[in-house]
Amino acid sequence: MTPKALTALIDATWPATRFSTVGPWTIREGAGGGSRVSAATARDVAGDAEIETAVAAMRALGQTPLFMLREDEEPLDRALEARGYQVKDPVTLYTTPAGALAVQPPPVTCFEVWPPVASQLEIWAKGGIGPERIAIMDRAKGPKTTLLGRLDDTPAGTLFVALHDDVAMVHAVEIAPAFRRRGLGRFMMQGAATWARDNNAQTLAVLVTKANTGANALYSSLGMSAAAGYHYRIHPEA
Incomplete structure (x- = not known):
């Protein structure tokens, strides 16, 4: 890219x-x-x-x-x-053909929700994703949704996905700490790919910092490939 x-x-x-x-x-x-x-x-x-x-x-x-x-x-x-x-x-930007990852998650594991519900906002808030970032989701034009992930009949994770041309980009992936390392991230990315395919996207993409070793490992294990990258430079006063 x-x-x-x-x-x-x-x-x-x-x-x-x-x-x-x-x-x-x-x-x-x-x-x-x-x-x-x-x-x-x-x-x-x-x-x-x-x-x-x-x-x-x-x-x-x-x-x-x-x-x-x-x-x-x-x-x-x-x-x-x-x-x-x-x-x-x-x-790093990871990408994969949407159809390759579009596997239906287990029943009652992932639900498409728009606008996001209170349980999702709570999960995001605990992960440092507050109202300013929720407002970004509201501003996005075109097809978009969130996914609510559930385990043990409990809200356990959430993400946002939006479409631009033929690429669906995932943002704000957050799994509640008590439910990590149980496969929910995988199921939610499969759910995002299914949504992307159903909305005629050819590619699913996600951004992750190089320091986030867990997320990098997850996306690599899903067969996603590094397609681009960038870094920031910030004024030394910060």
């Missing part, structure tokens, strides 16, 4: 509050929703001379300067490093 296609996929399925074009940059207003909706990205070749333009635009929004560095942006990466910007959250 090309860097521009990856950025378009994220912006469509996990959108910022507002996008603006400032010089060679796309500036995102995140409203407290995290790095994906707050980072600046280069629309065209952007070098050292243009960095302060993006910095000023992000500061005008009350945001700490944060840049997303995708593949083939090494000169910009080096320029930010020289200014003291620190690497934050290297991320």
